[in-house]
Amino acid sequence: MTTAARAPLLGCAPRHRPEHGPEYGPEHGPEHGPGHGQETAARGRAIITAMRTNPDADADLSDAALLVLYAEGDQAAARTLTARHAPRVFALARRMLGETAEAEDVTQETMLRLWKIAPDWEADRAALATWLYRVASNLCIDRLRRRRQPGRAPGGDAIPEVADERPGPEHRREARDRAAALGEALAALPERQRLAVVLRHLEERSNPEIAAILDASVEAVESLLARARRDLAARLAPRRAELGFTDG
């Protein structure tokens, strides 16, 4: 079955990766040209948009209703659930892990767990998005902890050097550098602090929802966030001038 066929979670290629190449987005490294990356990313966005706006899709149905439909064999319901949740899960994993291939593994594994529990999903359970974030968060933390084992090289995609000739390349480069600097500072935080910051400030989830994802109290989440922001600000302060801040 699927689980047995899947590649190990760390250090091995996921099942879908052999098809990669032309479909990798611009964040996958300098080996793909900027034009090509933009084109494929745009194609991915178009597919997601089509999935989201397909009139035949069950766009108005709740997650619980879609899970019931999927459990009964409705693959359209699976498409709607994938379009609705997989991009969020991927974004969280990508920002937590800083590496696309691993983020894809986590996303696929998270969604696989969803398919498996679909027949047993209870409508009055926690929100599906919260459940998915929790599963993905735990998978990410597991991977981050394994990375810290001796002998393991830290992950992270190379930041592509995009020669953008369109108006405002300086502004875009500056934004990219700031995002990269934040990513480096985030990577230095303890896992739960990093997770709290990503969920709050990048995924823009509420503190109560983050508390549910982390299985902690709201006060504990506020504490995590406060310490994480203090740490981030301290790490980024020396770099403000080089990143275009006039106050640095």
Place this chain on the structure above:
Amino acid sequence: MDEDNPVTPDRDTPISAGTSAEEAALAAFFAAARAEDVEPRTALLSAILADAAEVHAARATAGSAPARPATATPVPRRRFGAGVLSPIGGWGGLAALGACAALGFWLGLAGNLSLDGASLTTVAASQSDAAETGAVAFFDYASLEQ
């Protein structure tokens, strides 16, 4: 001590202290990170949907498995002794052979046959036939007795 343990907040510094200033300092970094393109690849979405189809197919197969023995034709089990008894016609043949042997044994022990001439003639004819047919003679005696 686990630095990020949420149940042990940093007691030296109030949670709210400096938060707004730090948030303001980090706002541009967060905005830049949010603006990054982190859309999943098409191949990933395809793999996820393939998993969905595969899981459902596996579940459907597993769900129909218990019903299969009831609907399938049962495999006939070979009964004990069937191979040994098949040359003599199975259990029925064995029962008939045993009954005939018991009857012949009983007739031999009793030795008090009182038959009329016609019957004896028939018996004599049957006995001459018995010399040729062997065990068939038991059947003839049996029919005469009854």
